Every structure is written in C-alpha cells, then in structure tokens.
Amino acid sequence: MDTQLRRDVRWLKIYALCSTAAFAILALSAFQKPNAAKKTKFEEIDVERINVVEKDGKLRLVISNRDRSPGPIAYGKPFGYAGGSRPGMIFFNDEGSENGGLTFDGKRQPNGKYSSTVHMSFDQYNEDQVIVLQYADENGHQRKGLQISDRADVPILEVVKLQDSIRKMAAGPEKDAAMKRFMEPRPGEPLFAQRVYVGRDPSKTALVLLSDKMGHPRLRLSVDSLGKASLDFMDADGKVMRSIGEQP
Amino acid sequence: MDEQLRREVRRLRRTTATSVVLLVIVTTSAFVQVRLHTKFDEIDVERINVREPNGTLRLTISNHARLPEAVIGGKTYPLRGGSGVQSAGLIFFNDEGNEDGGLVWTGQRTPAGNRASANLTFDQYDQDETVSLGYGEENRHRQAGLSIIDRPDEPIQIFAESLMVIRAMGEGPEKEARMRRFRDAMMARGLMPADRLFVGKQLDKSSRVTLSDPRGRPRLRLTVDSLGGARIEFLDDAGHVTRTLTGSDAR
Numbered sequence: 001m002d003t004q005l006r007r008d009v010r011w012l013k014i015y016a017l018c019s020t021a022a023f024a025i026l027a028l029s030a031f032q033k034p035n036a037a038k039k040t041k042f043e044e045i046d047v048e049r050i051n052v053v054e055k056d057g058k059l060r061l062v063i064s065n066r067d068r069s070p071g072p073i074a075y076g077k078p079f080g081y082a083g084g085s086r087p088g089m090i091f092f093n094d095e096g097s098e099n100g101g102l103t104f105d106g107k108r109q110p111n112g113k114y115s116s117t118v119h120m121s122f123d124q125y126n127e128d129q130v131i132v133l134q135y136a137d138e139n140g141h142q143r144k145g146l147q148i149s150d151r152a153d154v155p156i157l158e159v160v161k162l163q164d165s166i167r168k169m170a171a172g173p174e175k176d177a178a179m180k181r182f183m184e185p186r187p188g189e190p191l192f193a194q195r196v197y198v199g200r201d202p203s204k205t206a207l208v209l210l211s212d213k214m215g216h217p218r219l220r221l222s223v224d225s226l227g228k229a230s231l232d233f234m235d236a237d238g239k240v241m242r243s244i245g246e247q248p
Numbered sequence: 249m250d251e252q253l254r255r256e257v258r259r260l261r262r263t264t265a266t267s268v269v270l271l272v273i274v275t276t277s278a279f280v281q282v283r284l285h286t287k288f289d290e291i292d293v294e295r296i297n298v299r300e301p302n303g304t305l306r307l308t309i310s311n312h313a314r315l316p317e318a319v320i321g322g323k324t325y326p327l328r329g330g331s332g333v334q335s336a337g338l339i340f341f342n343d344e345g346n347e348d349g350g351l352v353w354t355g356q357r358t359p360a361g362n363r364a365s366a367n368l369t370f371d372q373y374d375q376d377e378t379v380s381l382g383y384g385e386e387n388r389h390r391q392a393g394l395s396i397i398d399r400p401d402e403p404i405q406i407f408a409e410s411l412m413v414i415r416a417m418g419e420g421p422e423k424e425a426r427m428r429r430f431r432d433a434m435m436a437r438g439l440m441p442a443d444r445l446f447v448g449k450q451l452d453k454s455s456r457v458t459l460s461d462p463r464g465r466p467r468l469r470l471t472v473d474s475l476g477g478a479r480i481e482f483l484d485d486a487g488h489v490t491r492t493l494t495g496s497d498a499r
Contacts, residue, residue, distance in 0.1 A: 012260050106346075223468050
C-alpha cells in the first residue's frame with residue numbers, strides 16, 4: 001500500500017513538473033511579439049485599426065473603422081474633439097501632427113433621409129485642410145468638387161485654444177465682440193479663404209470659381225441647372241462687373 | 249512516514265492548483281493582449297479588411313485577386329470582372345457596408361501595347377461614382393483629370409439587378425438586343441449619368457476645362473489644344489459652338 005502511494009506521489013511530481021514546464025513555455029510564447037523582427041505573411045486579416053508608426057513610435061498613418069478613428073492630433077497629443085467620427089485613413093507628418101486624411105461614411109436615418117460624405121484632404125503645416133476633394137450629400141442636396149484654400153499663418157492649436165476660450169464666455173456683447181475679432185483677418189489675411197472651387201454646387205450648377213486672397217469670388221465660370229453658360233467677372237462685393245454669355 | 253507522505257501530497261496538490269490557476273490567467277491575458285494590440289515591423293498580406301465591431305466592412309486593401317465584388321444595398325454583385333482590368337487597391341464602404349468609393353490602380357503590357365489606370369473615386373449614396381480623379385491610358389492614348397458626374401436619384405440596385413439578368417443570358421444577338429433595349433430604357437427615363445465638369449488633359453492632347461449641363465452636354469469649354477491654340481467656347485444643346493473667345497479677339 002505504502003509503496004503504491006509513494007509511486008503515485010512520484011508520478012504526480014513528474015506530472016506537476018512537466019505540466020508546469022509546458023504551461024510556462026506556452027505562456028512565454030504567447031507573450032512573445034509574433035515574428036517581431038521579421039515580415040509576417042497573411043492571406044487575409046480582419047482588423048478594426050492599423051497604426052503605421054515610425055521607429056520611435058510616432059504615428060504616420062491610421063487606418064480604422066469609425067469607433068477607433070482618432071480625433072485631431074498635433075505633436076502626438078489629441079486636441080479639439082474626441083475620436084470616433086472619422087472612418088478611413090488619417091495621415092500624419094514627421095512630427096506626429098495630422099496633415100490629411102481620406103474618410104468615408106454615409107447612411108440612411110430612420111426617417112428615410114440619408115447623408116453621405118466621402119472626403120480627402122491635405123492640411124497646411126500645423127493648420128487645417130487647404131486641399132479638399134469631397135462629395136457631401138444631405139439627402140440629395142449635393143456639393144461635390146475640389147477646393148483649394150488659404151489658411152492664415154496661425155498654428156491650429158492656437159486657433160482652437162482661442163476658439164474654445166471664446167465659446168466658454170458668457171453670452172453677451174463681449175462674447176460677440178471677441179468672436180468678431182477671432183474671425184477678423186490677422187496681418188491682412190483671413191483665417192480661411194477659399195481660393196479655387198471646381199465642382200458642382202447644391203443648385204446643380206457646374207462651377208469654376210477663382211477668388212481673391214480675402215476669399216471673394218472674382219471670376220466665375222458656370223453652367224446652371226437649365227444649361228445656361230456664363231463667364232462672369234465680379235468685384236470684391238460680389239457684384240458682376242462683366243458677364244460673357246452664349247450670345248455676343 | 250505516512251504523515252510525511254500526506255504532507256507531501258497536500259503540498260503537491262496546492263502547488264499544482266496554484267500553478268494551473270496562475271498559468272491559465274497568464275496565458276489568457278497574453279492571448280487577450282495579442283487580440284487587442286499587436287505590433288509587427290512589416291506585414292505581407294493579400295487583403296486587409298477593416299471592420300466595425302459588429303463586423304460591417306469599412307475598407308478593404310487588397311491585391312487584384314482578392315478585390316471585393318461590388319456591394320450594393322447589402323448584396324454582392326459580381327460585376328467587376330469581364331473587362332480584363334487587373335486593378336488592386338482600396339475599396340471604401342459606408343456605415344451600411346455598401347461600397348462608396350475606392351482608390352485603385354493597374355498597369356500592364358498587352359498584345360496591342362499597354363493599358364494602365366489609377367483612379368480615386370467617390371460614389372453617390374446608393375449609386376455609382378460622382379467624383380473621380382483619374383488617369384487612364386491605352387496604347388499611349390492618355391487622359392487624366394478630375395470629373396464630376398451627376399447620377400440619378402434612383403438607387404443603383406435596379407440597374408445592377410437588370411444587368412445581372414442580362415449577363416446571365418447566353419452570348420448572341422438576343423443578349424445584345426436586350427442590352428441595347430435596357431440602355432435605351434435607362435436613357436429614356438433619364439437614368440444615365442451626366443458628366444458635369446472635367447478639368448484635365450484629353451486623348452487629343454488638349455488641356456481642358458469643360459462645364460456641362462445636367463444632361464451631360466458641354467456648354468462652356470476652355471481649351472489649349474495640342475498646337476497651343478487657346479480658346480473659350482460656348483456651345484448650344486446640340487453641340488454647336490455659338491461663341492468663341494480667343495487671344496486675338498478685339499476687346
């Protein structure tokens with residue numbers, strides 16, 4: 001009986017040793033970065049987000065679904081608004097600051113109306129988008145085309161900080177004045193000025209619009225929804241100074 | 249002796265239980281960590297699917313062989329094949345999992361010369377491409393530019409369903425006639441796409457800005473042709489030039 005027990009215990013000991021060793025190896029291998037230094041090959045993978053990072057970990061590109069999409073990031077730090085609204089791709093410059101993106105979404109609401117936007121933009125350094133190729137559609141109310149813009153030489157972080165501080169002010173003439181100052185041109189240039197638009201606007205007009213540095217349209221080529229073609233020169237107030245049409 | 253043995257067995261039991269619990273926790277957490285955030289230096293893939301947590305497809309990045317078929321109204325339509333174009337790239341999907349754009353490219357030698365293209369396209373909701381930035385070439389005839397296209401309000405499902413039926417028919421005059429009738433019917437109902445704007449270079453080696461009416465007829469055209477001739481032309485709805493402005497016009 002005693003010998004039997006002793007044998008059992010011996011076996012148990014061996015079992016414990018072996019299983020522990022096996023578990024340890026398994027656990028360690030699970031922790032190991034899969035093929036860390038090598039290329040890994042997949043036929044097909046499903047992901048919710050991919051971060052393309054530089055060697056030092058700085059983000060270069062995020063490819064993600066809606067939930068995991070990032071909000072604005074400058075110098076590696078989030079600012080502005082929370083993520084979760086920009087499915088697609090967000091680009092980052094060498095400093096880990098956002099400098100463009102390609103996003104796409106669209107769905108029908110329970111009331112039957114749909115909205116849809118597909119958007120690609122390139123940002124001015126430390127600023128917001130200056131090249132935008134976009135299709136935006138609110139239930140058939142469409143604007144689609146290419147927009148080239150000027151942005152003031154003010155870092156976006158400063159703009160957002162200032163804007164946030166004004167938003168926090170109590171409503172009243174003081175806040176209105178601050179907002180007006182905020183929107184006003186600084187050293188002769190507005191915060192934002194559309195310079196070129198090439199596309200189709202919600203009135204179903206095909207349009208080429210060239211604007212001055214304050215963003216006022218000065219030269220317009222258009223074919224409207226009825227097929228009327230026109231080439232117009234405008235002054236800074238939008239008044240047509242010369243119009244060239246189909247008939248001389 | 250018996251006491252000694254009993255103690256040993258007890259200790260063994262305790263050790264085994266602890267180690268099993270510990271290792272289960274460790275192993276599980278190790279695998280969970282892998283699931284949440286994995287780091288690779290470089291990966292080779294044939295296709296990546298970016299999905300929403302509920303599985304809805306948002307983006308595919310793939311080679312040609314694994315390029316997804318068109319998904320319209322939640323249904324897959326094998327419409328991409330047939331042209332022989334071997335595009336690879338990115339296909340975008342909206343919140344409903346329906347295709348809403350793409351960035352694809354291709355290029356290859358052909359018996360007649362070569363064929364290449366690269367296109368970034370944005371699709372109208374429940375319809376086809378409405379914004380297109382693209383380059384295409386066949387045997388050195390090249391075109392490149394930005395196109396804005398109006399699409400009908402009707403969902404493209406109707407079009408896709410009919411096309412599938414026609415495609416399934418046996419080759420022959422009957423199929424061709426059916427295809428023609430289908431195109432004519434679409435045209436009559438105003439369901440054909442209409443080019444509204446083009447900015448780019450064209451096959452005839454002209455550079456152009458063309459603005460068209462809602463039926464796709466060019467009405468205002470800026471051209472610098474292959475010989476350097478520059479002009480602005482107004483056209484009527486029959487395509488006749490009604491007015492031309494050039495550099496030699498008297499002011």
